[in-house]
Amino acid sequence: MTSIDRLRAICLALPEAQEKETWEAPTFRVRDKIFAMVHRFEGKASVWCKAPPGVQAILVEAAPERFFRPPYVGSKGWIGIRLEAPVDWEELAGLIRRSWSMTAPKRLQREIG
Incomplete structure (x- = not known):
């Protein structure tokens, strides 16, 4: 794999996620x-x-070989994760879930409980 x-499996396991x-x-x-x-x-x-606010700076400072401030969306707090560096898949899944929760409508989040 x-x-x-x-990554696709992590993302598409989230409610109403689409590729x-x-x-x-x-x-x-x-x-x-x-x-x-x-x-x-x-x-x-x-x-x-x-x-979330502040997380990008913390991750980039702590592990610049794995994380970076991406162009275009980095100024809005997005984080870049290198997939060719050693990947902590549990950590990545947590970051993806958090991103989903920051994006999904609150009503959907309430519906899924």
């Missing part, structure tokens, strides 16, 4: 809002996802 396949190709790469959405996207950054596979 490739790292993209593992849509955008910018020639997979994006993962909930009710048509992106919560994670695959991107080639500096020629290497990565995933970008939303992060």
